[in-house]
Amino acid sequence: MKLMKLHFLLAFILPLAALAQTKATITIQNNSIVNRKESVVAIKWKTVLSSFPQIDTANFVVINSITKKQIPFQLEHHGQTAIQNLLVQIDIKAKSSLHLFIQKGKPELFTAKTYCRYVPERKDDFAWENDKIAFRTYGKALEKTEGDAYGYDVWVKRTSKLVLNDRYKRDDYHIDHGDGLDYYHVGFTLGAGNMAPFVKDTIRYSGNYHHWKILDNGPLRSTFQLSYDTWNAGGIKVKAVKIISLDAGSQLSRIENIYTFDDNNPMPVVVGIIRREKQGIIGLNEQQGIMSYWEPASEKDGTTAVGSILSTPANKMWVDKEQLLAKTSVRNNEPIVYYSGAAWDKADQITNSKQWQDYLDHFNQELQNPLIISVNELSKIQK
Incomplete structure (x- = not known):
């Protein structure tokens, strides 16, 4: 009886462990009063690795949790051999948060911008x-x-x-x-x-x-x-x-x-x-x-x-x-x-000049109010 229970527990736990290793969630919070459009966001690669140590840099995708579609990303090296940041481009409204999934998959070919x-x-x-x-x-x-x-x-x-x-x-x-x-x-x-x-x-x-x-x-x-x-x-x-x-x-x-x-x-x-x-x-x-x-x-x-x-x-x-x-x-x-x-x-x-001034003011507000970014194993998010 005990052996059967052990098998049952392993059958339940092992898929969750595997899930945590093949999928992670990026949470991006915008606590400011300004909407952000087409913003390029940097996520420290070390943070990604801590939640997804088995990631294959040639075979992963970033998914918008709401649209379920891939979003553009870039592995930023900043002149170094090792990856420094994962860059993603997002829209996020004021006083809101956005969840992105990192998971195994074949990335789409996005046009270079x-x-x-x-x-x-x-x-x-x-x-x-x-x-x-x-x-x-x-x-x-x-x-x-x-x-x-x-x-x-x-x-x-x-x-x-x-x-x-x-x-x-x-x-x-x-x-x-x-x-x-x-x-x-x-x-x-x-x-x-x-x-x-x-x-x-x-x-x-x-x-x-x-x-x-x-x-x-x-x-x-x-x-x-x-x-x-x-x-x-x-x-x-x-x-x-x-x-x-x-x-x-x-x-x-x-x-x-x-x-x-x-x-x-x-x-x-x-x-x-x-x-x-x-x-x-x-x-x-x-x-x-x-x-x-x-x-x-x-x-x-x-x-x-x-x-x-x-x-x-x-x-x-x-x-x-x-x-x-x-x-x-x-x-x-x-x-x-x-x-x-x-x-x-x-x-x-x-x-016109007002739109240009508004753009600069908005850009400055974004600089003064950086987004808050966290990366977690999916299993921890589900808890």
């Missing part, structure tokens, strides 16, 4: 894009030649398709062939949200980037690293490394700068946005660290909006003859993170 690459055929450009917008910055081969520029460039687009390779191949990206173009002028300014030291009340521009490294390249997040040679920033020798990432669905890039210099004191830096001669709509919110610019409309090319959000206190914001500037400070060899990006009214998603 982000991309970056080094462009040697165009004098060392480095370009990056997502399903909303595109950007580029300039390398050593362009330095001190006609067309050289210091800041970030914007390539506007009105398609969710990735366009960088086609535009470079066509070598005709200053004309709109139906999906957008490059009509943004940078010149010797910080362009669309680059950062530089601000020493003795003067912007101390670096040379163009010298070395590059891709850390991840889609489908949901592309991240790369740019290194700059030492330059004289008003009597201070400075080196810089910039790590830039762009998520699917976002108008803004995350930019992490690490400045190395021989000084124990903080070094002032500025983020800048080039301004145009004609009247545009400018927003400077020092308290929230948000700088926005709705450019004057081009007769044929529409309107570009540019904005930046600081994660460190803004000491001052102002407008000079050439650009909008936001001043903060950084310490030697300590990362400083901010966000910069753009939008185009012809994409028909953000079509």
Whole structure:
């Protein structure tokens, strides 16, 4: 009789144990008052492994518990051999939670929504894009030649398709062939949200980037690293490394700068946005660290909006003859993170200055109210 009971208990317990090893649940909570749409969320891979140690990285899927459908995901390495994060793209309403299942299965082929690459055929450009917008910055081969520029460039687009390779191949990206173009002028300014030291009340521009490294390249997040040679920033020798990432669905890039210099004191830096001669709509919110610019409309090319959000206190914001500037400070060899990006009214998603300001305010609220994420064995959830 006892033997029969033991067999019965084993028959009941073993399937549950197997279930816990082949399926886990991600719980995502949004405790803020803002809805999130197309948000890319990072779940630490170590947390996934603790609940699903037998996971096969080539044969698993992420399922929305309500729709029962697969959702896009990415294994983020951030330049390392080991996986760092599981990235998923979700919609989640304010004051709500979402459950996702991780389980064995064959993942669907999802369209890549982000991309970056080094462009040697165009004098060392480095370009990056997502399903909303595109950007580029300039390398050593362009330095001190006609067309050289210091800041970030914007390539506007009105398609969710990735366009960088086609535009470079066509070598005709200053004309709109139906999906957008490059009509943004940078010149010797910080362009669309680059950062530089601000020493003795003067912007101390670096040379163009010298070395590059891709850390991840889609489908949901592309991240790369740019290194700059030492330059004289008003009597201070400075080196810089910039790590830039762009998520699917976002108008803004995350930019992490690490400045190395021989000084124990903080070094002032500025983020800048080039301004145009004609009247545009400018927003400077020092308290929230948000700088926005709705450019004057081009007769044929529409309107570009540019904005930046600081994660460190803004000491001052102002407008000079050439650009909008936001001043903060950084310490030697300590990362400083901010966000910069753009939008185009012809994409028909953000079509006026209020919508652009609302977008930046909403983005900032998301930064201030991160989602709460937990991963559990399914059997624990069922209890």
